Amino acid sequence: MSLVIWAEGRMVGAGEAAMSAVDHGITVGDGVFETCTVLDGQAFALTRHLARLARSADGLGLEAPDEQKVRDGVAAVLQESVRAGGAFDGRLRITVTAGVGPLGSGRVEGAQTVVVAAQDSVMAPASRAVRSPWPRNERSAVAGLKTTSYAENVVALAHAKDQGADETILPNTVGDLCEGTGSNVFVERDGELVTPRLDSGALAGITRELLLEWGAEAGLPVRAARAGELPFTVLDEVSAGAAQLVLTSSGRNVQPVTWLDGVDVAVGDASRATRELFEKLCRERLDP
Structure with missing residues (x-):
């Protein structure tokens, strides 16, 4: 299965532009993320991961991520992944950034950027x-x-x-x-x-x-x-x-x-x- 990506409500290709060049997640790394294990096409321990995502955002001083928006992205990515290749084991990454901001470290409050991606993978035994x-x-x-x-x-x-x-x-x-x-x-x-x-x-x-x-x-x-x-x-x-x-x-x-x-x-x-x-x-x- 190839990499499947959802960004701000739409599916995008791996080489397709999906974020602003001045998104604060790109310019200064102002964002949080979670990586979930995928088992048989389903995200493992998603509720715990979303709770930690919110804690990390709070620790950075970001607004709490829109949990329903994130869950919608997760569902879209997993559905497309299974449709393309069947139930799979792999990884799913959720990224939430501070959105478009200035070139420096200062932050402008505004809409966040949410990206979700999944790909099949095999865990090494050691x-x-x-x-x-x-x-x-x-x-x-x-x-x-x-x-x-x-x-x-x-x-x-x-x-x-x-x-x-x-x-x-x-x-x-x-x-x-x-x-x-x-x-x-x-x-x-x-x-x-x-x-x-x-x-x-x-x-x-x-x-x-x-x-x-x-x-x-x-x-x-x-x-x-x-x-x-x-x-x-x-x-x-x-x-x-x-x-x-x-x-x-x-x-x-x-x-x-x-x-x-x-x-x-x-x-x-x-x-x-x-x-x-x-x-x-x-x-x-x-x-x-």
Whole structure:
């Protein structure tokens, strides 16, 4: 299936102009977005994603996105995608920008721009990761917000790919484990999976959130870290085989890391169990 795009109420081609050249989302990255997993032609956890979209907009000082307009765009894209190629697994992206604005950082209040796109894709069963030489600023004005200002992540991910990885793991400025460029991180130690606290600067990932909820429901040892429990140096334990690593996101679900900084690393039992649980429940509970 080719890329299917809906922009401001109409279907557009991948190479067709769909936004103003002075849309603030283009000129200064003034916008928010969500990426949903698509399962059998339907968006997974859409309600949670739309709630986070609204939280990110509020954090940027944008008006709350028109939820019905966004849902209409999602429905149009998924219907066209299924019509063109049948039910599919893939990804759907929702982008909301501040709309047409000045060339500088100042914002003019007005109509927002909404774009929705979908494409089929296959999730890899495992990940190869490296440590980032750059930290995430947990004190940033946009810490924890899913914004279209993604240049830091683009540079960090390109650095990882140059080393043969598909993700890079970032510390924060005080040396704690934080997140990947587009994923949350869980460390398996002593039989339990522990993820950095949100005050580390990490994004409140939907997959992270569901894994914590579903893991607790199933009696699996999954929890958020205590203060100071996960320094960035915990990755030394992973490299040494004393701990294991898992990434979570809408593009990965629950994905064990099998290679870190050029060293093959094992997958832990808790990591396997939570991956199996998530793969089962995400298809049984479409909008949890």
